[in-house]
Amino acid sequence: MLCDVCQTKEANVFFTQIVSGQVQKVNLCEECSKQKGVTDPTGFALAELLLGMGTTEEKPETKGPTGTTCPACGFSQSEFKRIGRLGCPRCYDTFKSEVETVLGNLHKGTRHTGKVPAHAADAARGNRLESLRHQLAKAVHEEKFEEAVRLRDEINSLSALPAPAAPSPPPPAAPDQTAPRP
Amino acid sequence: MMRFSTLVRQPAAWMLPEGPHADIVISTRIRLARNLADRPFPGWAKKEERIASLNDLQPGVEGLADMADGFSADLTKLDPLQKQVLVERHLISREQAAKGPGSAAVINRAQNLSIMINEEDHLRMQAILPGFDLGRAYQMLDAVDTRLEATLPFAYHNEFGYLTACPTNLGTGLRASAMMHLPGLVLSEQINQVIHSANRIGLAVRGIYGEGTEALAHLFQVSNQNTLGEPEPEIISRLEKVIRQIIQREHDARQKLLQTNPTKVRDHLGRAYGVLRHAHTIETKEALNFLSMLRLGQDLALLNPGNRLLIDHLLVEIQPAHLQLAAKRKLSPEDRDTLRAELLRLHLRHLPEPESTPPTPPGETES
Numbered sequence: 001m002l003c004d005v006c007q008t009k010e011a012n013v014f015f016t017q018i019v020s021g022q023v024q025k026v027n028l029c030e031e032c033s034k035q036k037g038v039t040d041p042t043g044f045a046l047a048e049l050l051l052g053m054g055t056t057e058e059k060p061e062t063k064g065p066t067g068t069t070c071p072a073c074g075f076s077q078s079e080f081k082r083i084g085r086l087g088c089p090r091c092y093d094t095f096k097s098e099v100e101t102v103l104g105n106l107h108k109g110t111r112h113t114g115k116v117p118a119h120a121a122d123a124a125r126g127n128r129l130e131s132l133r134h135q136l137a138k139a140v141h142e143e144k145f146e147e148a149v150r151l152r153d154e155i156n157s158l159s160a161l162p163a164p165a166a167p168s169p170p171p172p173a174a175p176d177q178t179a180p181r182p
Numbered sequence: 183m184m185r186f187s188t189l190v191r192q193p194a195a196w197m198l199p200e201g202p203h204a205d206i207v208i209s210t211r212i213r214l215a216r217n218l219a220d221r222p223f224p225g226w227a228k229k230e231e232r233i234a235s236l237n238d239l240q241p242g243v244e245g246l247a248d249m250a251d252g253f254s255a256d257l258t259k260l261d262p263l264q265k266q267v268l269v270e271r272h273l274i275s276r277e278q279a280a281k282g283p284g285s286a287a288v289i290n291r292a293q294n295l296s297i298m299i300n301e302e303d304h305l306r307m308q309a310i311l312p313g314f315d316l317g318r319a320y321q322m323l324d325a326v327d328t329r330l331e332a333t334l335p336f337a338y339h340n341e342f343g344y345l346t347a348c349p350t351n352l353g354t355g356l357r358a359s360a361m362m363h364l365p366g367l368v369l370s371e372q373i374n375q376v377i378h379s380a381n382r383i384g385l386a387v388r389g390i391y392g393e394g395t396e397a398l399a400h401l402f403q404v405s406n407q408n409t410l411g412e413p414e415p416e417i418i419s420r421l422e423k424v425i426r427q428i429i430q431r432e433h434d435a436r437q438k439l440l441q442t443n444p445t446k447v448r449d450h451l452g453r454a455y456g457v458l459r460h461a462h463t464i465e466t467k468e469a470l471n472f473l474s475m476l477r478l479g480q481d482l483a484l485l486n487p488g489n490r491l492l493i494d495h496l497l498v499e500i501q502p503a504h505l506q507l508a509a510k511r512k513l514s515p516e517d518r519d520t521l522r523a524e525l526l527r528l529h530l531r532h533l534p535e536p537e538s539t540p541p542t543p544p545g546e547t548e549s
């Protein structure tokens with residue numbers, strides 16, 4: 001069997017992956033597998049390899065970018081199609097829809113449900129508190145007192161968590177004082 | 183910081199015959215990929231940008247308490263041989279070894295924690311422990327990650343989680359894996375089936391050395407492929423469950439082989455013993471496969487107990503870069519084969535012959 005990349009040497013490194021019911025096979029010769037840095041085949045983009053592409057060191061010589069370009073790093077949509085990787089973290093917003101189309105085939109889901117770094121957790125908590133306070137004000141206004149009590153308790157328990165490590169704006173004046181007790 | 187010569191004098195932590203199920207699981211590894219929020223990924227960054235990222239990262243990584251008295255080097259400061267030694271010890275990736283300016287490796291003293299700077303991602307951190315110990319490896323690395331993120335602005339997306347250069351690592355950036363010794367499943371021709379069923383649930387199984395299912399030394403790496411959509415503990419426990427099943431199947435296969443075909447097992451072991459004790463020139467491939475048989479013989483109590491440390495050491499020490507380093511001179515491939523045979527004869531000279539009879543109940547023993 002010949003190597004998928006160079007098509008000349010005998011392949012002796014084989015990978016078979018079945019993800020979400022799709023079989024992907026790659027056969028490489030020793031040299032190409034080394035050149036591609038295939039020490040962790042689960043970690044490299046199969047698509048990239050199958051397309052006969054590869055960039056690890058320097059920017060590839062492209063025929064000029066086509067499609068959208070990332071404002072932060074200049075990476076283009078055509079390059080993402082070609083190499084299966086992105087240019088910078090901001091690219092994930094720039095090419096969000098393109099990324100989303102490949103995620104379904106790669107992973108269990110398309111949303112992260114794991115570890116959240118402290119800075120993001122604080123921000124998320126801030127957003128949640130703000131939204132709860134709005135809901136509380138609305139509930140009070142509409143005289144939905146049972147709901148108001150539930151919201152107030154949730155706000156209190158969220159606020160009671162350890163203070164954020166990163167500097168954050170001072171919390172708005174708590175409107176829960178106005179929540180009537182049933 | 184530790185010198186390279188000090189590092190290579192000590193075995194890496196994973197090379198010690200310790201940890202749960204060390205007979206079948208040689209080592210377990212957890213890898214986390216992290217990136218700085220405001221810098222291009224290393225593969226797209228220009229040289230100056232890569233160096234800037236390195237300067238952002240290196241002080242924090244070297245300053246970790248875990249890295250006290252550890253080893254740290256820019257890849258440009260290491261010669262090709264030194265890099266290859268680190269690859270053979272699984273402390274850096276082959277990809278990292280090929281990197282130029284702006285890339286570095288930081289390794290702790292026990293060699294169970296290594297952090298690559300500017301590999302495919304800004305940070306590739308790994309904890310590698312002997313035996314089947316994924317939970318502890320994750321705890322260890324998670325703590326390192328949490329300490330680093332207190333000062334480093336890691337790229338994190340509310341939907342996609344930790345952002346990585348390649349979408350295959352997105353979300354948790356977590357790759358958990360175990361290096362397993364599976365001669366029983368290979369000899370009994372069940373390995374393909376095992377690989378197939380692991381693949382079916384999104385796990386990858388591949389040979390550590392050599393090709394596909396003809397893995398040299400019967401060593402396989404089992405790892406997760408999905409990194410997004412599941413929390414870290416779920417990814418790890420799914421992998422653990424499968425590894426536990428593979429351990430069980432390997433045990434069963436070994437026992438079955440001993441019962442149904444003891445001659446085959448003893449023949450493999452005897453040949454391995456004979457060649458390794460007496461060869462004067464031997465290639466890596468042959469040496470790896472025969473060492474694997476000694477390892478199996480040891481686990482089946484056909485060989486004197488207490489030699490796993492020696493055998494596991496040799497699995498690393500006979501590899502080209504380690505041999506070359508020990509020789510302290512340039513070796514041709516032929517020189518290497520001769521030296522490899524010498525090293526094996528020297529280290530195995532006191533290894534007693536394998537049991538000549540299989541451990542079957544009295545009365546069934548062959549004469």
Ligand SMILES: [Zn+2]
Nearest residue numbers: 003006029032
């Ligand atoms: Zn090739």
Ligand SMILES: [Zn+2]
Nearest residue numbers: 070073088091
């Ligand atoms: Zn970008």
